[in-house]
Amino acid sequence: MHHLRTTVILTRPQGKNQGLQMRFEQAGLRVTTLPALTLQRIAITGPVPDPAAFDLVFFVSGFAVDCFLICWLSKACNGRKGCMPVV
Structure with missing residues (x-):
């Protein structure tokens, strides 16, 4: 068999x-x-949504989370002292 x-x-x-x-x-x-x-990062030219504006934010991968946080924090920090984007 x-x-x-x-x-x-x-x-x-x-x-x-x-x-x-x-x-x-x-x-x-x-x-x-x-x-x-x-997987590759792409340039974001529009506004980056603030996750605090949503009841739930769902990402399909760790890569997606990393990309969002890098973009969101770099725009949210906007050069403010003590604010470091995740790299």
């Missing part, structure tokens, strides 16, 4: 799958890595 080995397909961006891939492989699963996204 032929038993099929389960395959997991990881689609996270290049360089973001290693830890998860290793855990799946240690569990005996076959892993295929097919990055479906390329």
Whole structure:
């Protein structure tokens, strides 16, 4: 009887799958890595919304949080002393 080995397909961006891939492989699963996204920062030219104006702010990734905070804090700080953007 032929038993099929389960395959997991990881689609996270290049360089973001290693830890998860290793855990799946240690569990005996076959892993295929097919990055479906390329993450990059883009210039924001319009107003940056203040998160305090919303009841809930939801981000889909840590990268999205980092990008928003860098943009929001740099505009909110606007050179004020003691205010440092996250880098």
